[in-house]
Amino acid sequence: MTDILEAISLVASWDVILVIVAASLFGLFMGAIPGLTATMATALLVPVTFFMEPLPAIAAIVSATAMAIVAGDIPGALLRMPGTPASAVYADEAYLMGKKGKLGLALGINVTCSMLGGIIGVIVLALFAPRIAEFALQFTSDEYFWLALLGLSCAILVSGKDPLKGAVSMLIGLTIAMVGMDSVSGQVRFTFGSYDLLAGVSLLPILIGLFAITELLRSIPGSGHGAPKTDVPPGCVLSGVGSTTWRYKGGVARGGLLGTMIGALPGAGADIASWISYAISRKLSRTPEKYGTGHPEGLVSASAANNAALSGAYIPALVFGIPGDTVTAIIIGVLTTKGITPGPDVFTEQGALVNAIFLVFVLANLLLLPLGILAIKGAGRLLTVPTGVLYPLILMFCIVGAFSANNTMFDVWIMLGLGLLGYFLMENDFPLGPLILAFILGPIIESNFMRSILKSDGDLMAFVDRPIAMVLAILAVLVWTLIIANGVLKPQSKGGSTGKSNDALNVANGK
Amino acid sequence: MRTNDAVSGAIAAALGAALIVASADLSPLPRQVYGAGTFPTVTGVLLLLVGGLLVVKGLRDRQPWIRWTAKVPLRAFLKALGAVVASVTAYILLTPVLGFPVVALVILSLLFQVYYRRGWVLSVSIAGISTAAIWGLFAQMLYVPLEPGLLEWVLYP
Numbered sequence: 035m036t037d038i039l040e041a042i043s044l045v046a047s048w049d050v051i052l053v054i055v056a057a058s059l060f061g062l063f064m065g066a067i068p069g070l071t072a073t074m075a076t077a078l079l080v081p082v083t084f085f086m087e088p089l090p091a092i093a094a095i096v097s098a099t100a101m102a103i104v105a106g107d108i109p110g111a112l113l114r115m116p117g118t119p120a121s122a123v124y125a126d127e128a129y130l131m132g133k134k135g136k137l138g139l140a141l142g143i144n145v146t147c148s149m150l151g152g153i154i155g156v157i158v159l160a161l162f163a164p165r166i167a168e169f170a171l172q173f174t175s176d177e178y179f180w181l182a183l184l185g186l187s188c189a190i191l192v193s194g195k196d197p198l199k200g201a202v203s204m205l206i207g208l209t210i211a212m213v214g215m216d217s218v219s220g221q222v223r224f225t226f227g228s229y230d231l232l233a234g235v236s237l238l239p240i241l242i243g244l245f246a247i248t249e250l251l252r253s254i255p256g257s258g259h260g261a262p263k264t265d266v267p268p269g270c271v272l273s274g275v276g277s278t279t280w281r282y283k284g285g286v287a288r289g290g291l292l293g294t295m296i297g298a299l300p301g302a303g304a305d306i307a308s309w310i311s312y313a314i315s316r317k318l319s320r321t322p323e324k325y326g327t328g329h330p331e332g333l334v335s336a337s338a339a340n341n342a343a344l345s346g347a348y349i350p351a352l353v354f355g356i357p358g359d360t361v362t363a364i365i366i367g368v369l370t371t372k373g374i375t376p377g378p379d380v381f382t383e384q385g386a387l388v389n390a391i392f393l394v395f396v397l398a399n400l401l402l403l404p405l406g407i408l409a410i411k412g413a414g415r416l417l418t419v420p421t422g423v424l425y426p427l428i429l430m431f432c433i434v435g436a437f438s439a440n441n442t443m444f445d446v447w448i449m450l451g452l453g454l455l456g457y458f459l460m461e462n463d464f465p466l467g468p469l470i471l472a473f474i475l476g477p478i479i480e481s482n483f484m485r486s487i488l489k490s491d492g493d494l495m496a497f498v499d500r501p502i503a504m505v506l507a508i509l510a511v512l513v514w515t516l517i518i519a520n521g522v523l524k525p526q527s528k529g530g531s532t533g534k535s536n537d538a539l540n541v542a543n544g545k
Numbered sequence: 546m547r548t549n550d551a552v553s554g555a556i557a558a559a560l561g562a563a564l565i566v567a568s569a570d571l572s573p574l575p576r577q578v579y580g581a582g583t584f585p586t587v588t589g590v591l592l593l594l595v596g597g598l599l600v601v602k603g604l605r606d607r608q609p610w611i612r613w614t615a616k617v618p619l620r621a622f623l624k625a626l627g628a629v630v631a632s633v634t635a636y637i638l639l640t641p642v643l644g645f646p647v648v649a650l651v652i653l654s655l656l657f658q659v660y661y662r663r664g665w666v667l668s669v670s671i672a673g674i675s676t677a678a679i680w681g682l683f684a685q686m687l688y689v690p691l692e693p694g695l696l697e698w699v700l701y702p
Contacts, residue, residue: 085687198602199550201595202557208588209564221571221581251629255621257660422661426653427675429629433636434645434679438689443637450633461546461615462553480584487579518598 041389044089045397053090054097054394058401061098062409065105067419070428071118072102072304073360074249077241078428080364081435084238088372089390092365096344096391097398099361100152103304103340104406107144111137120304120340123312123332130328138410142275143330144337145406147286150279151338152399154290155297155345159352160392163381166353170378175489176497178354179482180506182475185356187513188299189468197517199464206455207472210235217477218484230444237367238439239449240473244466245360246432247453250425252460257421278330285315285335293339297346303359303467304340311339341402345395352376352388355478360467363474546615549608554599561592628656644694645684649676 044050057079064075075098083091106118110125111132121144131140173181190200213224214234225231279286292314293307315335316325325332347358348365355376357363366376374380374387381388436449456466490496498504564585571582613619632652639648653672658665683689693700 081683081689082687198595198599199553202553202592202599205557205588205592205595206560208584209560209592212585212588216571216581219572219574219581223571223581223585224567247629251622251625252615252617254625254628254660255617420661423657423671426632426656426660429632429656430649430653430675430679433633434683434689434691437691438683438687441690443640446633446637450630453629458546462548462550464553476584483584484574484579487577488574492577492579 037385037389040386041393044386044390045093045393049087050090050093050394051397053086053094054397054401057094057097058101058398058405061101062105062405064098065102065118066108066409067421067424068109068113068116070253071245071249072099072106072120073245073364075099075102076361076364077245078431078435080238080241080368081438083368084371084438088369088374089387089394091368091372092391093394093398095361095365095368096394097401100148100341100344100398100402101405103344104145104148104402105409107148107337108141108409111140111144118305120308120343122305123309124336126326127328127330127333130326131330131333132328134328136274136328136330139274139278139330140333141410142273143278143333145403145410146275146279147289147334147337148341148406149399149402150286151290151293152341152345152402153396154287154338155294155342156392156395156399158291158294158342159345159348159395163349163353164388166349167378167381170353171382173378173502174500175482175485176500176503177506179479179486179497180503180510181354182356182479182482184506184510184513185350185354186468186472186475186479187510187517189471190517191513191520196463197520199462200468201517203459203464203466204468204472206459207469208476210240210469211473211476212480217481228444230442235448236439236445237364237371237473239436239445240452241364241367241470242432242436243449243452244456244470246428247449248456248460248466250429250432251453251457253421254425257425279334282331282334285331286338288318289315289335289338290342293342294346294349296339297343298349298358303347303361304343307343307346308336308340312336341399348391348395352380352391353378357471357474360470363470366474547612549603549610550606551600551603551608552610554596554601554603556596557599558593558596561589561594561596564589564592624659628659632656640692640694642694644696645691646676646680646696646700647694649679 060079061072061075064070064078065072076095079094079098083094086094103118103120106116106121107124107128110116110121111128114125114129116122116125128140128144131137186204190197190204209224211234213231215222215232222232289311292311293304296307296310297303312332312335315332316322319325319331321329321331343359344361347362350356350358351362351366353376355366357366369376374384432449433446436445437443439445459466459469486497487494498507568582568585568589571580571585573580573582615622635652636648650669650672653675654665654669657663657668657671661668661671680691684691
């Protein structure tokens with residue numbers, strides 16, 4: 035109880051509330067502009083969060099991503115151009131509803147169901163995370179080694195159409211993570227004599243390079259004067275939303291729960307949650323033939339799922355320190371730089387902070403409704419923002435943001451290099467998600483491996499002599515067998531990244 | 546730009562081989578066979594393996610060696626690539642000499658002129674406001690030590 039009261043007092047401070055509102059508005063803007071993703075919004079926010087206390091920093095990221103996902107629905111419904119990959123699956127459906135004169139209903143459903151899905155996700159997170167954390171207190175370095183390895187391996191399996199490419203992406207991330215001084219032996223690795231690399235490669239220039247510069251390289255060629263002014267729905271956008279949502283209440287609940295579960299899987303984020311939820315909703319529907327013609331049923335389920343997935347991703351991130359998606363990978367990086375290592379101990383040692391994070395989630399999701407309506411009303415003007423001005427500005431923001439990590443130009447070079455690498459990888463269907471997850475998890479895997487090996491005096495069997503460790507080890511081996519078998523046996527698809535779903539998946543994995 | 550998987554696989558395998566060679570110099574912990582070289586070696590071996598599988602796959606599927614598959618024309622991409630690389634390089638090399646306000650103003654003006662195409666007056670005006678806003682946020686509010694350069698006497702009289 036004391037923790038909860040303390041959490042309320044932490045969240046109720048003016049700086050946290052201000053940060054939530056400001057970050058939501060930032061996320062709203064980023065999500066509404068096609069081509070700017072929620073992960074890009076997060077990457078651009080990180081330089082600012084470096085100067086904040088842990089709670090406002092998390093609040094900023096949580097609010098911005100939740101709002102960006104919702105705002106991404108708006109250009110999808112108005113222009114048939116999803117603002118973020120998480121909206122791609124139902125952009126057509128919402129657009130066709132608009133053509134039938136139900137634009138207000140489509141956008142109202144997006145906002146309302148996103149909020150409901152987000153709240154379902156928070157409830158699951160708040161109920162289950164502490165219980166799992168209690169169980170995780172028994173874990174030693176053996177279990178953590180296998181768990182991190184398993185998380186990373188699952189990320190490869192679910193993050194793209196070719197697991198071999200996911201594996202290469204992951205191994206590149208591990209390689210980058212090994213640069214610098216080894217934390218156990220103190221030996222210097224792969225620095226090529228550079229003093230700047232002694233402490234390793236910083237997270238921030240990697241994030242900005244991979245998720246902002248890569249996207250800029252894809253978006254700048256098409257930049258110019260922004261979209262033409264579009265008509266926004268007149269009157270109250272929530273009219274008819276309540277009755278439609280109630281009619282499909284099962285879909286909202288299913289989307290929320292499914293989204294949370296999918297979000298908790300490492301590597302699977304909001305985009306995959308909405309794709310799967312839409313597909314299941316269609317399969318279970320009494321009127322599947324209406325899907326794709328401007329029917330609200332799939333919209334309800336998928337809108338709930340993508341926001342619920344955001345909360346779900348925090349379950350492994352907070353409980354084990356294993357990120358569920360790229361955004362939570364960033365959160366772990368931010369928390370670590372602030373001296374907080376996510377894991378079960380956080381629940382016992384910093385219970386107030388954990389509860390405050392849950393409250394922030396609730397607040398951010400509740401804010402989706404008023405700010406979402408504001409976004410819908412202002413969408414016509416928002417979409418006319420000239421991208422020929424916006425993209426160069428983002429580029430300058432990236433440069434200064436990368437510099438601010440350590441106040442060195444070396445990081446700006448790193449950002450540029452990673453941006454070019456990210457572009458090459460994306461164009462060749464190598465998902466970026468496993469790379470960033472490996473960069474975060476690499477040191478965790480290595481340090482736990484070394485700790486276990488030192489404890490056991492070099493006996494490798496010690497890694498599987500505890501029941502949980504053995505189960506995790508078997509699962510990890512199974513996942514790797516699947517990765518290799520899938521990569522070798524799966525027939526090659528022709529034409530590369532041309533399909534809409536693949537595009538969305540690719541962006542999202544880098545997303 | 547999409548390459549045959551054999552090309553990306555070969556690059557990955559080469560990186561793996563380089564990792565294995567570079568890790569050979571790293572000494573193990575006292576009285577152990579494991580140490581700072583263990584993980585890089587394992588990563589290198591996996592890169593070799595997975596890269597090798599990609600090479601086999603690329604050759605088996607007979608994909609074209611290189612092709613342009615992006616939705617934008619190659620020329621527009623090369624222009625954007627040039628703009629990004631030149632902007633970042635110019636910033637890194639010129640900011641320590643001329644300072645952030647001058648370099649950012651020039652880079653942004655040029656980029657606006659190329660991509661917004663509404664004339665120099667508007668480009669320079671928007672660039673001026675944007676530079677001031679970024680300076681205000683990072684240098685004044687977040688205390689990031691951006692180089693004032695030539696304008697030091699104006700900014701810090």
